[in-house]
Amino acid sequence: MDIEEASLTRSADTRALAYLETVATRRVFPDNDALAALSAFDEPLSERGVDAEETLALLDDVGSPATVATNGPRYFGFVVGAALPVAAAAERLMLAWDNGAPLHLTSPVCAKVEEVAAGWLLDILDLPRKSAVGFGTSASASSLVCLTAARQKLLMNAGWDADKHGLFGAPEIKVVVSEKVHITVLKALRILGFGTERIIFAAVNDHGAIDLARLPPLDARTIVCLQAGEVNTGEFDPVEAIALKAQEVGAWVHVDGAFGLWARASEKLRHHTVGMELADSWAVDGHKWLNTPYDCAMAICKDPATLAAAMNSDAVYANGANSAQKNLTIEFSRRARGVPVWAALRTLGRQGVAAMIERHCTQASALAQALSDNGFDVVNRVVLNQVLVRGRDDAETRAIQAYVHDSGDVWFGTTMWGGRAAFRLSVSSWRTTDSDISLLSNVICKARDAYNPSAQ
Ligand SMILES: Cc1ncc(COP(=O)(O)O)c(C=O)c1O
Missing domain, CATH: 1.20.1340 (dopa decarboxylase, N-terminal domain)
Structure with a gap:
């Protein structure tokens, strides 16, 4: 040097x-x-x-x-998480290595560490241990990867090899998603050519989870996309019941668990995820609730051969095993995104991950209570780390958000729920302390009082 x-x-x-x-x-x-x-x-x-x-x-x-300051303690927007020091430090070291990590040949250490990280991930999330794990850029890309595998597999089951024959003339694959599906799953489906008008929307209950009684029929040519952690309310679709129905008919269940899948790492929260292991594929972020740096996510597929076939990019000059990351993800040249996951899991350990997740949920509940005590309408039942709150009307809700945005003290954004504006507070940074939560509720009250002094 x-x-x-x-x-x-x-x-x-x-x-x-x-x-x-x-x-x-x-x-x-x-x-x-x-x-x-x-x-x-x-x-x-x-x-x-x-x-x-x-x-x-x-x-x-x-x-x-x-x-x-998303890497600080007082950013409560978008479920972003901060970066754990060890995960960021591992990224810094990897920058010096500058190893592309498509396969063992280009970086033996990255291939090894990602293999270990994949095993730990399946262990801590308690998913089928033989699943394949592709370390990619985002939950968006991970859902794209999983849904590609899902379509190839269902078509193959129907006697159609989409890799060889493409999609023109293929049997139709139906897709069922929640009415509250995350926009990035719709994007993945659009990219895959499913066509938004053909997608079947499953009705949800008041909390934003699929209403089982109104689930559209499933069959062997159906992909059903469920959520672990609805982006506003943090709610979970009834995975077990739907996955059992899907298994009976040979449908494929994909779970978008961008942040909510981490509930599975906690004994106290895993009841939300009962039957999660029965699904066929899962997308989960590292850069949200595990607090790795961007961009880091996992596409997990119960049937490794199907994922490896869908993502295969072997070339005469670069063959890899089915477990090579280039054969499990979209990218060929890629950063080893499993390394910060490994560093985070190794340093926190099983208990450390659970403690972080549980602390955020406790803080979210305390925040909801404080705001409710101060006369705010807390719209959701706070099952996870998300709190959905309204002012007296949309104008007040938006004014509070604007005040907070300008203050620089904290930050969160707004959303729409039940046709009305609400602000969405997400507790997901490892740095957030209980006093940051008190500060947040105080700033919100101050913002409301500035807008509407008579509410004091
Ligand atoms: C439920 C859910 N799914 C998917 C995504 C997309 O994740 P990413 O930004 O990693 O693509 C998000 C991001 O907010 C999300 O909350």
């Missing part, structure tokens, strides 16, 4: 450390001055290049103040 590379790497580390030292106290959403300063990036592409230290300085000096 030359002196310049050493100095630049040290600068980046120093700047990263300085950022982390302030992440718990900095504004959560940047102020207008920081946003306006972003225009410093509006420069023409340099002909001869610019000094590397100067490039890094611009990114940090102008860029860092315009970040959203």
Whole structure:
């Protein structure tokens, strides 16, 4: 390594450390001055290049103040989680390795560590131990991967080899999803060519979980997509009953468990996930509730050969086993996203993961209670880490969110539930303490009082 590379790497580390030292106290959403300063990036592409230290300085000096402090304790939007120090540290080390990790040949260590991480993941989530685990970029991509495998398998069962013959003239595969399906599952289905108007929507109950009594019929040409953790309420579809029905007829059950599947890691919460192991495939994020850095997610498929056939990218110059990550994910060249998962699981251990998940759920319940005591309408029954709250009307709800956004003290977003605006509070950062939760409820009350002084 030359002196310049050493100095630049040290600068980046120093700047990263300085950022982390302030992440718990900095504004959560940047102020207008920081946003306006972003225009410093509006420069023409340099002909001869610019000094590397100067490039890094611009990114940090102008860029860092315009970040959203999602890696801090007071960001409650979008179920994002922060980055556990060990998972982020493992990523830093991997940056130095710069190993692409499609298969053993390109990085023996990544292949080994991802294999171990896959086993631990199946263990902690208590899913069938022979399942294949593809470490990909997101729950969106993981659902895409699993649904591709699902379609290939059901078509194969119907005597149609889609790999060879494509989809024109293939038997029709039906897809059933919840009325509250996450938009990214619909996106995956659209990419796969299912056509949004052909998708069958299963009715949900007041909590946002599929109403079993109104489940559309399933057959051997049906993929049914369930949720572990509805994005607003955190609710779970009745997986066991639906998976048993699906098994009887040969339908495929896919579970979008982007954050909620982690409930399975806790003895106290796993009752929400009874029968989860009966499904055929699952998508779950690392970068949400496990608090790994972006972008990190897992596509898990009970039938390893089906996933490996659907994702195979063997080439004359690069053959891999069915377990090679390039044969389980969309990417060929890829970062070893299983390594931060391994680091997080190894460092937290089974109890540490459960404790983090349970703490967030306890904090969410305490938050709901505090807001309800202060006259807010808590809309959901808070089964997990999500709290859905309304002001007296949509205008008040939106005004509270806008006040909070501007304050920089905390951040959360709004959603629609039952045709009305609500704010969605998600507790998912390992850094969040009970006093951050008190601060959040105080800021919300202050925002309501500023909008509507007579409510005090
Ligand atoms: C329930 C659910 N499914 C899927 C996704 C998409 O996850 P990702 O952003 O990792 O693609 C999310 C993200 O918010 C989610 O909450």
